[in-house]
Amino acid sequence: MKHTLAVLVENKPGVLARVSGLFSRRGFNIESLAVGTTEDPDTSRMTIVVRGDDRVLAQVTSQLGKLIDVISVSDLPASESVDRGLALIKVSADSRTRSEIMQIADIFRAKIIDVGSETLIIEVTGDKSKIEAITNMLGRFGIRELVRTGRIAMSRGEKTVNGY
Amino acid sequence: MTEATISGAKALIECLGREGVDAIFGYPGGALLPLYDELYDSDIRHILVRHEQCAAHAADGYARATGRVGVCLATSGPGATNLVTGIANAYMDSVPVVAVTGQVPTPMIGNDAFQEADITGITLPITKHNYLLRDVNDLPRVVKEAFFIASTGRPGPVLIDLPKDISTDEIKFKYPDTVNLRGYHPDTVVDTDAVKLAAAAIIASERPIIYAGGGVIIADAAQELLKLAETVMAPVTTTLLGIGAFPESHPLSLGMLGMHGTKYANYAVQESDLLIAIGARFDDRVTGKVDSFAPHAKVIHIDIDPAEIRKNVRVNIPIIGDSRAVLRSLTSYLREMRKKSQAWLAKIARWKQEYPLSYRESDEVIKPQQVVKAIRSVSPDAIIVTEVGQNQMWAAQYFQFENPRTFITSGGLGTMGYGFPAAMGAKVGCPDRTVIDIAGDGSFQMTSQELATVVMNDIAVVVAILNNGNLGMVRQWQELFFDERYSHTNIAGSVDFVKLAEAYGAIGLREESPSGVVSTMSEALTADRAVIIDFVVDPMENVFPMVPAGAAINEILDPGASS
Numbered sequence: 001m002k003h004t005l006a007v008l009v010e011n012k013p014g015v016l017a018r019v020s021g022l023f024s025r026r027g028f029n030i031e032s033l034a035v036g037t038t039e040d041p042d043t044s045r046m047t048i049v050v051r052g053d054d055r056v057l058a059q060v061t062s063q064l065g066k067l068i069d070v071i072s073v074s075d076l077p078a079s080e081s082v083d084r085g086l087a088l089i090k091v092s093a094d095s096r097t098r099s100e101i102m103q104i105a106d107i108f109r110a111k112i113i114d115v116g117s118e119t120l121i122i123e124v125t126g127d128k129s130k131i132e133a134i135t136n137m138l139g140r141f142g143i144r145e146l147v148r149t150g151r152i153a154m155s156r157g158e159k160t161v162n163g164y
Numbered sequence: 165m166t167e168a169t170i171s172g173a174k175a176l177i178e179c180l181g182r183e184g185v186d187a188i189f190g191y192p193g194g195a196l197l198p199l200y201d202e203l204y205d206s207d208i209r210h211i212l213v214r215h216e217q218c219a220a221h222a223a224d225g226y227a228r229a230t231g232r233v234g235v236c237l238a239t240s241g242p243g244a245t246n247l248v249t250g251i252a253n254a255y256m257d258s259v260p261v262v263a264v265t266g267q268v269p270t271p272m273i274g275n276d277a278f279q280e281a282d283i284t285g286i287t288l289p290i291t292k293h294n295y296l297l298r299d300v301n302d303l304p305r306v307v308k309e310a311f312f313i314a315s316t317g318r319p320g321p322v323l324i325d326l327p328k329d330i331s332t333d334e335i336k337f338k339y340p341d342t343v344n345l346r347g348y349h350p351d352t353v354v355d356t357d358a359v360k361l362a363a364a365a366i367i368a369s370e371r372p373i374i375y376a377g378g379g380v381i382i383a384d385a386a387q388e389l390l391k392l393a394e395t396v397m398a399p400v401t402t403t404l405l406g407i408g409a410f411p412e413s414h415p416l417s418l419g420m421l422g423m424h425g426t427k428y429a430n431y432a433v434q435e436s437d438l439l440i441a442i443g444a445r446f447d448d449r450v451t452g453k454v455d456s457f458a459p460h461a462k463v464i465h466i467d468i469d470p471a472e473i474r475k476n477v478r479v480n481i482p483i484i485g486d487s488r489a490v491l492r493s494l495t496s497y498l499r500e501m502r503k504k505s506q507a508w509l510a511k512i513a514r515w516k517q518e519y520p521l522s523y524r525e526s527d528e529v530i531k532p533q534q535v536v537k538a539i540r541s542v543s544p545d546a547i548i549v550t551e552v553g554q555n556q557m558w559a560a561q562y563f564q565f566e567n568p569r570t571f572i573t574s575g576g577l578g579t580m581g582y583g584f585p586a587a588m589g590a591k592v593g594c595p596d597r598t599v600i601d602i603a604g605d606g607s608f609q610m611t612s613q614e615l616a617t618v619v620m621n622d623i624a625v626v627v628a629i630l631n632n633g634n635l636g637m638v639r640q641w642q643e644l645f646f647d648e649r650y651s652h653t654n655i656a657g658s659v660d661f662v663k664l665a666e667a668y669g670a671i672g673l674r675e676e677s678p679s680g681v682v683s684t685m686s687e688a689l690t691a692d693r694a695v696i697i698d699f700v701v702d703p704m705e706n707v708f709p710m711v712p713a714g715a716a717i718n719e720i721l722d723p724g725a726s727s
């Protein structure tokens with residue numbers, strides 16, 4: 001089972017080390033972690049995807065809650081939230097393949113953000129399955145480099161994790 | 165108008181004064197020179213230890229004996245890393261300690277400067293929280309927060325790393341009245357719905373048992389525990405750290421449970437239909453094989469730390485909160501309860517009759533259990549501190565403790581060498597009490613240099629060494645589980661403890677005869693000075709009963725029992 005957690009933390013040095021150290025020493029599996037600032041400059045938000053059953057989820061949540069710099073921990077169930085990640089894919093492209101690649105990018109509503117004589121860089125946003133799908137499609141042209149962000153997530157509708 | 169400013173070092177001392185600190189255990193060094201210069205004029209008692217580990221243990225012992233925050237101090241680099249064992253020890257047993265470490269000046273941090281160690285990084289997993297000060301203006305707030313965090317909720321150590329330049333920077337001093345931490349809200353409200361469920365489960369139960377841990381002592385809830393036990397007429401067993409939470413002379417007391425617990429406590433847990441866990445964390449030394457622990461029982465778990473709920477065992481009714489408040493509420497819902505567990509209590513009484521704690525007495529050689537009982541007979545009101553190993557277990561089994569904060573021991577970390585410096589801290593915190601460290605010959609040698617500290621500061625503790633010439637607890641496991649292959653556990657003849665004591669200016673006594681144990685102990689207590697007693701005891705004596713690691717807690721070894 002995968003769980004997506006939205007963790008609000010103090011925007012202070014060392015907080016990421018506190019959180020990641022907790023995960024490693026307690027043996028929790030992080031699948032993805034993304035950190036960034038929020039609407040409040042004193043607060044950062046981490047989106048953490050963890051693998052484990054409900055007992056693990058409860059432990060992760062309460063252990064995180066014990067960190068003084070953690071302000072809140074919210075579970076974002078897949079059915080009630082949206083999540084996105086971003087990938088940059090550098091793919092081999094020559095005059096024969098370039099237009100086909102651009103078509104694929106189009107289908108996935110991905111953007112070409114760099115054109116070289118032998119390569120293209122494609123920027124794609126989406127959930128995990130979409131990014132995996134385009135990666136598979138582009139595989140046969142030769143992927144030279146791939147970089148992905150951690151996933152970020154948000155509850156659907158009016159619900160927020162900060163209470164506003 | 166210009167306000168007067170003071171240095172960071174002076175501000176720190178001022179903050180400690182505001183927190184009511186009356187004693188600090190520490191050791192100076194380059195990064196702390198400005199702070200020690202301020203201490204020179206301060207009213208706060210500073211006790212110079214001989215190793216920083218002992219400053220942390222002393223602060224820990226002070227805190228456990230008094231219930232107040234213990235404070236220790238060490239310089240940067242090796243001073244700070246020497247604190248680590250003591251901080252880890254306090255963390256494992258939830259002891260409120262504030263540790264202040266010197267650090268290299270801020271512009272040098274990260275450059276592998278002389279005596280630089282990343283102590284906030286190193287102590288991340290063994291502190292409740294820690295701080296690296298980078299601006300002197302944060303200092304008062306940080307100290308205020310540190311004491312608040314250390315002493316509230318589930319207590320624990322907090323470390324403040326103080327770079328040298330911050331301690332000389334000037335500040336307009338103002339101590340904050342309140343703390344404002346968005347991510348820390350230790351006050352809990354009692355969940356009355358959960359309490360009512362627990363009350364109903366108690367009323368419905370036929371074989372209830374209370375399993376009380378150190379949380380009861382931390383929360384000052386011993387009175388409330390007694391009230392609950394007597395209302396329900398439920399037997400009470402405690403963990404090692406819970407010793408003192410319930411009077412062991414009480415008919416409902418079952419003593420300690422777990423690996424070296426009484427047989428009747430372990431049998432009662434295994435046959436109970438309701439286990440009421442209070443301020444305890446289902447440690448593996450308590451549960452044995454966890455799948456076979458209390459197999460017939462519903463579990464009520466009362467704890468202030470939500471992360472302890474369901475960490476190790478299934479729980480039917482969790483109640484998160486301060487033990488004292490929860491127990492008061494719980495008992496109020498049980499007022500009408502009819503006491504009905506007579507058959508259960510009768511069964512337990514039979515077990516107590518049939519399986520008492522026992523050892524074979526001797527006229528020729530001193531038995532370590534006999535020493536513990538002699539200490540009890542001549543000084544029943546003492547604060548007993550222990551080292552780690554067999555000595556610790558015999559103290560736990562045979563002293564018969566009646567009051568909270570009278571038994572101080574390293575539970576979670578099991579730190580040899582803890583007892584002597586912790587006893588020193590306890591005596592500084594409670595100067596009118598008799599403080600006795602029941603020691604092992606191995607453990608005592610880990611921190612015996614503090615003899616200098618106790619002598620020079622007139623800290624009159626008594627160390628009763630149960631000298632079996634062995635790393636006894638390890639030797640016991642080798643005997644039982646490793647074919648009597650005694651690899652590196654014989655330490656007989658290490659040192660003459662009497663001469664060692666005398667070398668430091670303490671009193672050294674030796675007793676080799678069973679008939680002299682009581683009188684030697686009495687003699688030590690009349691000295692009102694630091695005394696080391698070398699009780700030469702039976703080297704082959706083992707701690708029983710014993711549940712082998714990984715076995716269910718009713719699978720008990722007790723070879724001497726049938727005799």
Ligand SMILES: Cc1ncc(C[n+]2csc(CCOP(=O)(O)OP(=O)(O)O)c2C)c(N)n1
Nearest residue numbers: 553554555578580604605606607635636637
């Ligand atoms: C710092 C430390 N090192 C090693 C151990 C492992 N250990 C546990 S008990 C023990 C033997 C203790 O010997 P002693 O102090 O003489 O006590 P005894 O068991 O003989 O009473 C050892 C080595 C420990 N608990 N702590």
Ligand SMILES: [Mg+2]
Nearest residue numbers: 604605634636
């Ligand atoms: Mg020994």
